[in-house]
Amino acid sequence: MKRNKLLILLITTLTVLCSCSYDQLNIENPNNLPLDNFWSSEEDIQKGLIATYAALQLDGLFGGASSTQHPVRSDTGRPNNWNVNAQGLSRLAFNENSDIVKKRWRDCYIGVFRANQVLANLYTIDLSEQTRTQIEAEARFLRGFFYYSLYRGYNGGSVIIHTTPPQSSEDFYKSPSPANEVFNLIKSDLEFAYTNLPQQYESSQDLGRATWGAATAMLGKLHINARNYDLAKMKFKEILDSNLYSLTANIGDNFDEEHEMNSESIFEVAFSTEFSQGTSGSAADGPLGSEATSRARTLAPDEGGGYRTIMPSYYMTMLFKKDTMDITNPINSNRTGVANYSIRASMSIAIADDDNTTIYQIPSDSLRYNNNEASYLKKFQNWTLLRESDQSISGINERVIRLADVMLLYAECLLQTGGAYTEALDLINEIRYRAGVVLLEPADYDNSSTMEHIMWTERPLELMFEGHDTRWEDLTRWDKVQEQYDRLALKSYVLVSKNLYEFDPAIHNEDKKLIEFESAATSYQSAIHNYFPIPSTEQNSNPGLFN
Amino acid sequence: MVVRRDGSSNFGNQKYGTFPSISAGWTFSNEPFFKNLKNTISLAKLRLGYGTTGSDRIPPYSYSPIVIANVDYILGEQPNLISGMTQPGYVDPNLKWETNISKNIGLDFKFKGGKAGLEIDLYEQNKKDMLLAITTPISAGSTPVNGETYDRFLTNIGDLRNRGVEVSAHYNHKFGPVGLKFSGNFTKNKNTVVSLSREGEIIFDGYPNIIRVDQNEPVAVLEAGLPVGAFKVYQTDGTIKTDQELEIYQLLDPNAQKGDLRYVDTDGNGVLNNKDKVYKGSYQPDFEIGFNVDANYKNFDFSVQFYGVSGNTIYNGQKQYAYSTKRHRDLVNSWSDENPTSNIPTPRSGIEHPNVNTATDYFLEDGSFLRLRNIILGYSLQNNLLDKIGIENFRVYINAQNAITWTNYSGFDPEVGSSNPFNGGLDRGNYPVTATYSAGVSITF
Numbered sequence: 001m002k003r004n005k006l007l008i009l010l011i012t013t014l015t016v017l018c019s020c021s022y023d024q025l026n027i028e029n030p031n032n033l034p035l036d037n038f039w040s041s042e043e044d045i046q047k048g049l050i051a052t053y054a055a056l057q058l059d060g061l062f063g064g065a066s067s068t069q070h071p072v073r074s075d076t077g078r079p080n081n082w083n084v085n086a087q088g089l090s091r092l093a094f095n096e097n098s099d100i101v102k103k104r105w106r107d108c109y110i111g112v113f114r115a116n117q118v119l120a121n122l123y124t125i126d127l128s129e130q131t132r133t134q135i136e137a138e139a140r141f142l143r144g145f146f147y148y149s150l151y152r153g154y155n156g157g158s159v160i161i162h163t164t165p166p167q168s169s170e171d172f173y174k175s176p177s178p179a180n181e182v183f184n185l186i187k188s189d190l191e192f193a194y195t196n197l198p199q200q201y202e203s204s205q206d207l208g209r210a211t212w213g214a215a216t217a218m219l220g221k222l223h224i225n226a227r228n229y230d231l232a233k234m235k236f237k238e239i240l241d242s243n244l245y246s247l248t249a250n251i252g253d254n255f256d257e258e259h260e261m262n263s264e265s266i267f268e269v270a271f272s273t274e275f276s277q278g279t280s281g282s283a284a285d286g287p288l289g290s291e292a293t294s295r296a297r298t299l300a301p302d303e304g305g306g307y308r309t310i311m312p313s314y315y316m317t318m319l320f321k322k323d324t325m326d327i328t329n330p331i332n333s334n335r336t337g338v339a340n341y342s343i344r345a346s347m348s349i350a351i352a353d354d355d356n357t358t359i360y361q362i363p364s365d366s367l368r369y370n371n372n373e374a375s376y377l378k379k380f381q382n383w384t385l386l387r388e389s390d391q392s393i394s395g396i397n398e399r400v401i402r403l404a405d406v407m408l409l410y411a412e413c414l415l416q417t418g419g420a421y422t423e424a425l426d427l428i429n430e431i432r433y434r435a436g437v438v439l440l441e442p443a444d445y446d447n448s449s450t451m452e453h454i455m456w457t458e459r460p461l462e463l464m465f466e467g468h469d470t471r472w473e474d475l476t477r478w479d480k481v482q483e484q485y486d487r488l489a490l491k492s493y494v495l496v497s498k499n500l501y502e503f504d505p506a507i508h509n510e511d512k513k514l515i516e517f518e519s520a521a522t523s524y525q526s527a528i529h530n531y532f533p534i535p536s537t538e539q540n541s542n543p544g545l546f547n
Numbered sequence: 548m549v550v551r552r553d554g555s556s557n558f559g560n561q562k563y564g565t566f567p568s569i570s571a572g573w574t575f576s577n578e579p580f581f582k583n584l585k586n587t588i589s590l591a592k593l594r595l596g597y598g599t600t601g602s603d604r605i606p607p608y609s610y611s612p613i614v615i616a617n618v619d620y621i622l623g624e625q626p627n628l629i630s631g632m633t634q635p636g637y638v639d640p641n642l643k644w645e646t647n648i649s650k651n652i653g654l655d656f657k658f659k660g661g662k663a664g665l666e667i668d669l670y671e672q673n674k675k676d677m678l679l680a681i682t683t684p685i686s687a688g689s690t691p692v693n694g695e696t697y698d699r700f701l702t703n704i705g706d707l708r709n710r711g712v713e714v715s716a717h718y719n720h721k722f723g724p725v726g727l728k729f730s731g732n733f734t735k736n737k738n739t740v741v742s743l744s745r746e747g748e749i750i751f752d753g754y755p756n757i758i759r760v761d762q763n764e765p766v767a768v769l770e771a772g773l774p775v776g777a778f779k780v781y782q783t784d785g786t787i788k789t790d791q792e793l794e795i796y797q798l799l800d801p802n803a804q805k806g807d808l809r810y811v812d813t814d815g816n817g818v819l820n821n822k823d824k825v826y827k828g829s830y831q832p833d834f835e836i837g838f839n840v841d842a843n844y845k846n847f848d849f850s851v852q853f854y855g856v857s858g859n860t861i862y863n864g865q866k867q868y869a870y871s872t873k874r875h876r877d878l879v880n881s882w883s884d885e886n887p888t889s890n891i892p893t894p895r896s897g898i899e900h901p902n903v904n905t906a907t908d909y910f911l912e913d914g915s916f917l918r919l920r921n922i923i924l925g926y927s928l929q930n931n932l933l934d935k936i937g938i939e940n941f942r943v944y945i946n947a948q949n950a951i952t953w954t955n956y957s958g959f960d961p962e963v964g965s966s967n968p969f970n971g972g973l974d975r976g977n978y979p980v981t982a983t984y985s986a987g988v989s990i991t992f
Contacts, residue, residue, distance in 0.1 A: 025556040027607070035612035035634055050631030051618035088897045093802045096820075097764060097899045106685050113688025114618075114633050160686040166637070169702065169745060172687040204624035261624070270621040275628040285618040285635075286692035291628065525801050535685070536764050536906075539821035540751040542684035546822050547747070 039121040042131060048118040049135055052142045053209075055111035057283035057291065060103030061149065062269040062398040064282045064294030066468065067380070068309050069100040074471035075484050076464040078313040078516055081371045086310050091519040092529045102535040104153055108146045109162075115143035116165045137196035141210040144189030145218060151182045152225065152473055154532050160542075161185060173544030176534070183226065190219045199244055207261050213244055214267035217401045224409055225477050233413035236406050239266070245403040247434050249331075252347035254404075255379045257396045266401040273395040282392075292393035301350070301367050301376045304360040305387035308376055312349045312464065314493045314516050317375040317500050319461055320345040323437050331436040344435035344461065350376040350383075352498035359383045365498055372514055374493070374500035379465055404431050404462050405470070412454055421450040428458055435462070455480065476530045482521075489521035555603035555644070559610035564644035568598040590657035601644040605678050609701040610642040615692070636689035636697030643703055646675040662720075668713040673741075676703035679769075681750050704750060705743035707775055711736030728841040735834045738775040738968075751779070753969030755864035755905050757976065759871070762898050764906035766862055767829075767969040774829040776968040778860060781907045782811040782825050785890040786882045800901065806882035806893030808902050808909060827908045830964075830972025832915070833858030848925045848944075855917035856961075863958045864975045867910045870894070871903035914972065916954035916961040922947050940991040948983040 028034065038044050059065040071077030072090040079086035085099050094101055118139040122132055150159040157179030166172040193215035201209060220235035239245065246263045253259035261268060271283065271293045282294045300306025312320075325332050325342045335343065337355035346357035351374075352365040359367065359376070360383055367376065380396050382388055408431070411424035422442050428450070429439045440453065455478060463470055475481045492503035493514040503513050523529070539545055550567040575581060576591035584591075618631040651670040658664065680699040683689045689698040717730035743750070753767030753776065754760050768779040787793050787805050796803050799812055799819050813823045834857055841850040869875035873894040881891040892902040892909075901907075925944035933941055954961045960979030965971050 025554050025562050027556045029608040029611055029613065032608070032613035032615065033632075034608075035614055038614045038632070038634075044632070047630060047632040050620045050622075050629050051633035052631075053620040053622075054618045054631050057620070084897045085899070088899060091802075093897060093900070095800075095802075095899060095901065097762065097904060099761065099899070102685075102761075106691075109686045109688040110690055111688070117634055162686065162688075165634070166687055169637075169639070169700075172637075172684050173745070173748075174684075174686070205627065206622060207624045208620075208622040270626065272621050272626055272628075274626065275621070276617070276619065284693070285633075285690055286615065286695065287617050288693055289617055289619075291619065291621055523802050528801050534820075536821075538685045540765055541682040542686060543745075543747055543749045545684075546820065 039117075040125060042125070042127055045118060045122060045125065045127070045135055048114065048121070049138055051285075052111060052114040052118060052139060054283075054285060055107065055114055055146070056142075056269045057271065057293070058103075058107035058110060059282045059284075060100070060105070060107035061111065061146075062293070062400070062468065063107075064298055064392075065100060065103050066107075067293070067295045067398065067465070068298040070469045071465050071471065072310045073469075074475055075488055075517070076313055076316050076460055076471050077310045079310050080308050080373070083307075083309045090517075092523050093519075094532065096533040096536040096539065098532075098535075101532045102537050104149065104532070105535050105538060108150045108153075109160075111146035112143055112162055113165060115139045115146065116162060119143070120164050133196050134198075137193045137215075138210050140189040141193035141197065141215050141218070144186045144193065144215075147182060147186045147189070148218060148222060149468055151179065151186060153469065155534050156531050157182055159534075160538075160545075173542055173547075175545055175547050183222070186222055187219070190215050190222065194219055199242065208268065208270050210267065213239055213242070214401065217266050217406055220406070220409060221401075221473075224413065225473055227477065229413045229416040233410065233417055233419075236410035236413060239403075239406050240410060245406075247403055247430065249434070250347075251344050251435055254399055254402055255347055255381075255396070256384075257382070257394075260397045264403045265399060266403065266406065268397040268399050270397050271395050273389065273393045290393060292395055293398070294392045294394070295398075296381050296394035296396065297388040297392040299377045300360075300381055300383075300388045301373075303362060303367050303387070304381070304383065305390065308373070311373060311377055312375045313488075314374055314500060314514060315488050315491065316460060316464055317349065317351065318493070318502065319457065320349055320375075321351060321500070323435075323457075323461055325436055326438045329433065329436050331434070335436075342435055342437045344437065346378075348377075348379045348461075348464065350378055351500075361386050367498075369495065369498040372495060374495060377465060398466075400467055402466075404434075405467070407431060408454060408459055408462065412451070415447055415451045415454075421445060421447040424450050424454075428453065431458065431462055456484075476526075479526070481526065481530070482524050485517050485521035485524055488517040489515065491515070551601075553601050553603075553644070557603045557605055557607050557609065558642050558644065559640050561641060561643035564601040564646065566599040566601050566646065568600075570594075570596040570598065586659075588656055588658055589660050590655065592655040594651070594653040594655070596649065596651045596653075598647075598649050600647045602647065602678065603644060605642070605701055610638055610640050612638045612640075615690070615697075618690070633690065635692065635695070637683050637687060637700045639700055639702040641703075642678070642701060643676060645678040645703065646673075648673040648675060663716070663718045665716045666714070670709075670711055670713070672709040674707040674709070676744075677705060677707055678702075679704045679750075682752065703744060704769065705748075705771070706741040707738065708741045709736065709738045724844055726843045729839070730841075731836065731838040733834060733836050736831065738831055740769050740771050740773055740775055742771050743769065749779070753862075753967075753973055755862045755910070755973045755975055756868050756871075757864075758868060759898060762871075762905075764904060765969070766906050767972070769968070770826075773826055774831050776831075776971045777829040778827045778862065778908075778911060778972065779824045780827055780911070781819070781823060781904070782813060782827070783907050783909050784809045784811050786892055788882065788887055803901075804893075804895075805884075807895075808892045808907065810901065810907070824906065825908075827911055828860030830859050830861070830914070832856035846927045846929060848927070849923065851922045852920040853917060854920045855915070857915045859914040860972055861912050861914035861956055861958065861961060861963055862973045863910045863912050863956075864905075864973055865958055867903065867905055868976070870910075871898050912956050912958070914954075914956050914961045914963070916952055916956065918949060918953075918962070919947075919951040920949060922950060937992055938990055940989070942989045943987070944989070945986045946984070948985075949980050950982055950984070 072079050072086050079090045151157045158176040160174050161177045197212045199212045216235050220232045224232035248262050248264045272291045275291050297306045298309045301308050324340045335356045339353050339355050341354045350359045350364050354364045407427045411427045414424045494503045494508045494512050548569045552565045554563045572594045574592045614632050615635045616632050618633045619628050622629050649672040653668040656665045680701045713734050715732035719728045750769040751765040753765050754763040756763050766780050767776045787796050787807050787809050793805050836855050838853045877891050878894050882889040882893045923946045925942050928941040958974045963974045
């Protein structure tokens, strides 16, 4: 009897087993496109490449968080009275748990992963040789670009390298590679792009893709920041000699939405409010994503409907105030106000007594300038409108590299490699002419004072709040962070009816004295503050990090 | 005895699992050799069990990588939205069944026809190839999308073991007119991570502060050899009190000031990083007890229930949050030049400041407690009059639930818990249990 029972049990079990065929357990995912079916055509590869460009828009790269936080670490920005993130960064009190430290790392690696997907699948599908090379060059430009930001930003340049998409968890529990390996990877990626990208695209539909000029400029930046001035000079010279680019007549064309991708632009990150406005201001992917940046609202003053999370530093404000307009320059023929501020000042920042311009359709001195605020940002702001969008979206492209930047970097290379300072001055004066300010007289300058002028006057005036952490790159390349903080911490200012002046103990009341960068000057240590640390999020998710 | 072979479409290349189970019981008090004892021990039973079950309770298609759309960019002189697609994250294609193997041995005794009883259970539950979604390293580049978890991947993380003993006993006695019943139980359970699939892996999770998750560091881990959901955090050693201490500490953190928490560089390499985090207890208690007394005397009935745990650790997330917003009452006595011996860190502006970082032992507390769960006093009227009007039972009672808790935990309620092992010891502002006081009348017709 017992044996019979066992037999019945066995038969039942077997019956159940037989009743279910293997095929019924193989179900296609109806909700999402499985990866198995992807990467099979040129269209797929092109989509993967677009996704790689899309990473540029993310918060930690060129979206809101990056552009609205990074400038306070350098001498160009100061935080408002209440944003503790920005205040922490301006005191150099950032750590591995700081918002921007985590976001920039994350978003650079998102870009790397997307580029690697394209590169890994490029040779498995049928493409013409020309198409393949073009896609590879764009993807490698972008990967080099993301790694450049990691290399310049983190851990002394020693960061984790992925050149293929990790297939298993073993592949992604990696420790950082030495900085020179990261450098070599960036160099080889950018050099491939340099060799293979076109100077211009035939179709106007392709405007905005990476070009030969973008790759060349990035190579120049890579070299100059490694203090390879000779190599950097060659690259920058190629751009100047190519005659592909020219300075725009109006400097403001580089900061607004109307004149994007203009003659001066070498590489831009595109934003728009026309498509996928999303649920929040920051550009994001996915069905509720957005193609816009939250920068403009974050940095606009109250009257523009914003939060002025950071604003130009007092140092920066004084620089603009002292950069006097050249009334003989025809650019200034319409500038009939009393204030002598340049058109570059009017297009970059709001100063109360700048009577040649407005901001959010009201006079500059109608803004409040409370909480010891001396000026507000206008560069990359929609300040010609009544106010910024309540949705926190802005469509102004971030100009990552433009000709004026390259001209000044080339001038620096000339000075560093024993070139004639007069040639450098010519380049500076070209930029100053367009800015409508008084030109520099060669007789007043020599090699070293021209370099000083580039460092402490021309680059901040022309490029403040631009690029991706450009000013910090500059200061650390020159190894001048401490010197500059010390100098600025000794300066004092005063606000008299909304206008900033240098403090004079003979006239001004001691308790109105304003000082900035005091704590940064005390805490700065190049070994600790030149780079962000590897963020806590990576430390907590990557057990292989310290192996 | 049962042997199952299950297949699930939730897995890719390893769809099938085999799960045998066997259980047996032996009432040895029925055996001839037990006859002489039968008067004292009315029932004696031995239970043995071995069971395996499989779990495929994961979202479908978790083994299969996908591609998402809406990863777009803008190109062209006339700006056009160009559609982009990408693989947003990772999957583990080798997902397989999680197997729960439970072994237990139990002894049941009844004495003198049920006057007293004793049950003892020894058990071991092994969770083999546990299925869990873990965070992909940030450097792997997963795309964050609202409402999706592409930054995590499901995997068979490893083997966990749950081992313990449960004892419960009861005893009934009548002291003249007073009837008494004592019952109690004792549980000792140890939940350990036996091994993880990838050597040296440490899985961090568990965010103690639900309001500012972005500024949180996770505080709990799965790590081989440690209890499940163990706290692994930076050890702190009071505050920095003197200039001399500050000078030394600034070698580790140049931004430190007097009054800041002093993190311990446990590996002594001069750098503070994740490697310095140490095991600081877990939500699992050394033991749990429950104790009940029921009594009746004439028409009165009375019962009390106690419940307690000992030796567990709680992360006081509310305290951390109040510190980070500078709203905690402790901060009145924080370190300052006027209060130079205090170990309470000085409040600093900056929610990312090390003084309020979630990943320190500063906010960990002993979670032991003893709670008076329930106490009831009742009186039943028995009266002929009642019978006549058709009332069988008329009882009035007063009752207090959770009236008293003895604990050193400073949060609202030490009884925290979660089905997620990482959150087991996190007090994330959980709604505390309520104390209820009631009085009532119950009438049975």
